[in-house]
Every structure is written in structure tokens, then in C-alpha cells.
Amino acid sequence: MNLWLWLLLACLLGYAWKLVGYLVPASLLRNPRTSRIAGTMTIGLLASLTMVNAVASGQSLALDARLGALAAAGIALWFRAPFLVVVLAGAGAAAGLRLLGWN
Amino acid sequence: MKLLQSPAVRVGLSISIATGLYGISFGALGVTSGLDFWQTMALSLLLFSGGSQFAFIGVVAGGGSGVAAMGAATLLGMRNGIYGMQLNALLQPRGWRKFAAAHVTIDESTATSTGQTDPAEQKRGFWTAGIGIFVLWNVFTAVGALAGSALGDPKQWGLDGAAVAAFLGLLWPRLKGREPVAIAVVCALATVLAVPFVPAGIPILIAAFVAAAIGWFSHGRSNEGLEPDVDPYAEHRHDEHQHEHQHGHQHGHPNPRRLPRSGGGQ
Numbered sequence: 001m002n003l004w005l006w007l008l009l010a011c012l013l014g015y016a017w018k019l020v021g022y023l024v025p026a027s028l029l030r031n032p033r034t035s036r037i038a039g040t041m042t043i044g045l046l047a048s049l050t051m052v053n054a055v056a057s058g059q060s061l062a063l064d065a066r067l068g069a070l071a072a073a074g075i076a077l078w079f080r081a082p083f084l085v086v087v088l089a090g091a092g093a094a095a096g097l098r099l100l101g102w103n
Numbered sequence: 104m105k106l107l108q109s110p111a112v113r114v115g116l117s118i119s120i121a122t123g124l125y126g127i128s129f130g131a132l133g134v135t136s137g138l139d140f141w142q143t144m145a146l147s148l149l150l151f152s153g154g155s156q157f158a159f160i161g162v163v164a165g166g167g168s169g170v171a172a173m174g175a176a177t178l179l180g181m182r183n184g185i186y187g188m189q190l191n192a193l194l195q196p197r198g199w200r201k202f203a204a205a206h207v208t209i210d211e212s213t214a215t216s217t218g219q220t221d222p223a224e225q226k227r228g229f230w231t232a233g234i235g236i237f238v239l240w241n242v243f244t245a246v247g248a249l250a251g252s253a254l255g256d257p258k259q260w261g262l263d264g265a266a267v268a269a270f271l272g273l274l275w276p277r278l279k280g281r282e283p284v285a286i287a288v289v290c291a292l293a294t295v296l297a298v299p300f301v302p303a304g305i306p307i308l309i310a311a312f313v314a315a316a317i318g319w320f321s322h323g324r325s326n327e328g329l330e331p332d333v334d335p336y337a338e339h340r341h342d343e344h345q346h347e348h349q350h351g352h353q354h355g356h357p358n359p360r361r362l363p364r365s366g367g368g369q
Contacts, residue, residue: 006169007142010159011149013173014180018152018205021187022196030188032325037318038182039328043283044290044314045179046154046274048307049161051294054267056306058166061298069264073271082121083272087128090268095261 065097111224115215115231123239130247135257136164140248147244155180167304175307186213207233277328
């Protein structure tokens with residue numbers, strides 16, 4: 001039940017960000033610093049989420065089959081594969097490495 | 104039939120299909136990260152912003168708390184405020200349409216709209232991509248969530264690897280140039296260094312703080328990292344509209360978001 005609360009709050013705040021753009025005077029958000037922070041934060045968060053999902057295991061670091069997924073996804077992206085193919089490459093690499101005995 | 108002849112509608116529909124299909128991965132990852140079917144659906148119906156949704160389930164899957172998941176999702180939704188401002192100036196929706204437009208304001212609908220030069224086409228592109236993606240994204244989230252809960256052990260299918268790949272796939276299109284790459288590397292390092300010392304979910308917020316500090320003090324492009332996940336013209340690269348458009352913006356096209364995509368015809 002607790003998770004529902006945070007989930008619905010995230011939805012509410014997500015919509016609030018969107019609506020703010022439509023309701024505030026354009027000059028407020030057109031500040032170049034604001035849009036630069038929105039941009040750098042997007043990059044930083046996605047990079048961080050990638051690493052957390054690749055090497056974090058609770059509160060410790062673990063080098064396991066997920067590193068193979070990271071490499072496979074990187075290769076797929078390098079060759080301009082579509083998103084769905086990238087995701088499948090990641091899953092395939094992790095599943096394959098586990099089948100070969102690397103956790 | 105006339106509607107289908109509009110280039111913006113055709114771009115919007117092709118993006119809807121391409122993006123809607125990601126919904127399968129989101130649905131499957133949602134239920135395997137510990138959310139139930141309806142929690143996964145609520146994120147797609149109410150939050151409706153791919154990056155924020157993946158962030159929420161990514162934090163939960165890593166053992167993070169609900170509040171950390173909410174924090175990461177909310178910070179990642181910040182860019183939608185910038186999009187909203189651009190679209191408000193461009194489309195000027197009135198009354199209830201403003202509230203509906205806000206809900207379908209995401210990377211892809213913004214890209215489809217701002218990629219057009221004619222005001223009527225900008226409107227058609229925005230609504231086609233926004234509504235089309237909303238419908239398909241939710242349908243495919245449901246498909247993925249039902250399939251995901253039927254799979255059994257998610258690790259056996261490499262679904263944790265799929266999540267890693269999904270985040271890298273969302274990050275990749277934004278890494279244009281040296282500065283975005285440097286920001287990504289610094290934030291990735293900050294995350295890895297923080298993991299052993301703070302509770303799960305917090306390293307992501309630390310990285311967000313580092314990224315915001317870089318944005319505050321740096322003098323890079325003001326729209327850094329705001330590129331969409333999908334290039335609306337990827338499938339129309341030999342089409343005349345593309346050349347027209349490219350030509351247009353070299354002569355001072357008003358929309359700065361298209362600038363980093365000037366090589367988009369490759």
C-alpha cells in the first residue's frame with residue numbers, strides 16, 4: 001500500500017511538471033540555465049540508472065552477467081539498432097552468460 | 104483519407120508504432136521488478152513518460168524505497184516542463200485542451216511537432232504522436248505485464264539485463280558531443296562510488312545533484328540532453344521534406360532543439 005502512495009505521488013508530480021510548462025509565463029522557463037539543468041540532469045540520471053541496474057546489488061557492487069548485457073546493448077546501439085532490438089540484445093546476453101555459468 | 108496525406112500525421116503514426124512497442128519491455132520489467140499488474144498500468148496511464156516510468160521501476164527493482172523511486176521519476180520528468188513551454192508557445196491550446204496536451208507532452212510528441220514548420224502540421228503532428236503513443240504504449244504495457252508475470256524467474260530470461268539495455272538505449276541518443284559524454288561518465292562514476300555507502304536509490308539522486316551542479320555552472324548548449332529518444336525523421340531520410348527542413352534551419356529555423364540533429368539524415 002505504501003508503494004501505491006509514492007507511485008501516485010510520482011504520477012501527480014510528473015503531470016505537474018508537464019502542466020507547469022503550459023501555465024507559467026514563457027519567460028520564466030526560457031531561462032537558459034533552467035533548460036541546461038533539465039538537460040544535464042536527464043543525462044546524469046539516465047547514466048546513473050544504467051550503472052545502478054548494471055552493477056549494483058542492493059548496497060554492494062557485483063560484477064555479473066548484467067555487464068554482458070551492458071556490452072551487448074552498447075554494441076547494438078553502436079550499429080544503430082532500434083530500441084526493441086537493443087533491449088532484446090541485453091536480455092539475450094544476460095540469459096546466455098547465465099546459461100554458460102557466469103552468474 | 105486527407106489526414107493520412109499530412110506528413111506530420113504519417114510521422115506521428117510511425118513514431119506511435121515504434122514507441123508503443125517499447126511498452127512490452129516496460130510492462131514485463133514492471134511486474135518483474137516487484138510491482139503488480141495495476142501498479143505497472145497506473146504508471147503507463149498516469150505518469151506516461153517512458154524515462155520516468157523506467158526510473159521508478161529501476162529504483163524499486165534495485166531495492167530502493169518508494170520515496171527514492173518517486174524522486175528519480177520526478178527529476179527525470181523535469182524536461183517535460185521545458186517541452187510544455189515550447190509547445191504552449193507553438194500550439195497555443197485553449198481551455199481543456201491545455202490539460203490534455205500537458206498529459207501527452209513527452210519526448211516523441213514534442214519532437215514530431217517541433218520538427219514541422221507549418222503551424223497546422225505542428226498541431227496535427229503533436230496530437231497524432233501524443234494520442235497514438237498513449238494508446239499503444241498502454242496496450243503494450245498490459246501485454247508485457249501479463250507476459251512478464253507468466254515468465255517465472257526473470258533472471259533466467261535475462262530481464263535484469265534488458266533493464267540495463269533499456270536505460271543505455273534511453274541515454275544513447277542524448278550523447279551528442281564531448282560535454283554530454285563527460286557528464287554521463289562523471290555521473291556514472293559518482294553512482295558507482297556511492298552505492299556501497301548509502302541506501303539503495305540514493306546514488307541515483309546523488310548523480311542527479313551532480314548533474315544539476317554541472318548544469319548550473321557550465322556554459323554548454325542550453326538544451327543539452329533534451330534530444331528525443333526517437334528521431335521523427337529517421338524513416339524519412341530520403342524524403343524531400345527532410346531536405347526542405349534541413350535547409351530551413353540552416354537559415355535560422357527558430358527551434359533550437361533541432362540543431363543537434365542537423366546530421367539526422369545519415
